[in-house]
Amino acid sequence: MTFEENDALDGIITPENPSDNLDQKVIVRVDLVLNAAKVDIYHEHLHPHPNLCIEMPNKLRKEIKMYLHLTAIELKNHLQRKGFDISKYSPKRLYFWKSVTSQKLFKYYDNHIESACQLLSEHETHGFRWCLNIKDSETIAISFITLLLEEIKNHNINICEIYLDVTYKTARGRYELYDIIAD
Numbered sequence: 001m002t003f004e005e006n007d008a009l010d011g012i013i014t015p016e017n018p019s020d021n022l023d024q025k026v027i028v029r030v031d032l033v034l035n036a037a038k039v040d041i042y043h044e045h046l047h048p049h050p051n052l053c054i055e056m057p058n059k060l061r062k063e064i065k066m067y068l069h070l071t072a073i074e075l076k077n078h079l080q081r082k083g084f085d086i087s088k089y090s091p092k093r094l095y096f097w098k099s100v101t102s103q104k105l106f107k108y109y110d111n112h113i114e115s116a117c118q119l120l121s122e123h124e125t126h127g128f129r130w131c132l133n134i135k136d137s138e139t140i141a142i143s144f145i146t147l148l149l150e151e152i153k154n155h156n157i158n159i160c161e162i163y164l165d166v167t168y169k170t171a172r173g174r175y176e177l178y179d180i181i182a183d
Contacts, residue, residue, distance in 0.1 A: 025041075026039065026040070026041050027039070027040040053093070054093060054096055054097070056089060056093065056097055060079070060084055060086075060089075060097075061097055061101070063078075063079060063082065063084065064079075064094070064097050064098055064101055065101045068098065068101060068102050068105075072091070072094070072095060072098065075094065075098065076091070076094065079094075106119045113135070113140050113142065116142060117133065117142060120142070120144055126147070127146065127147040127150060128144055128145070128146055128147075129144060129145045130142075130143075130144050131143040131144055131145055132144075149162070
């Protein structure tokens with residue numbers, strides 16, 4: 001590598017041999033006033049970044065949609081048993097289509113709070129109840145009770161407070177419970 005000075009403050013380092021990879025480049029900028037240097041390193045040859053490709057045949061996407069309830073490994077095995085050649089599709093691409101398809105089941109709006117409220121409102125007849133729904137210019141908060149609390153009451157378990165840590169797993173298409181903290 002050689003260093004070429006453009007002026008006193010900037011420099012570019014490029015390969016000495018023209019047959020070396022020309023995609024490699026280091027740009028050094030020095031600011032004497034701020035007593036700082038900025039170094040930009042470009043090395044696409046060392047770390048290629050292919051364009052994102054999400055193409056997948058409609059027939060395969062329909063099969064993924066029909067079997068959303070399967071885990072990623074179960075889905076992959078199912079697709080192979082059905083005769084799909086998935087060797088040319090990365091696991092990330094399969095996961096992408098599983099996620100996109102499952103999101104259509106619960107994502108009503110781009111705003112995730114609005115989508116959650118819509119989804120939860122649809123489940124009010126199944127034992128879900130709102131506790132808190134605040135949406136103003138400074139605060140957005142939602143809170144709700146599920147059948148779990150009713151089950152705890154029905155089994156005469158005395159609890160003053162309970163905290164649940166639950167998240168919606170897009171790939172699995174369901175909520176997963178992580179913690180129950182009770183007093």
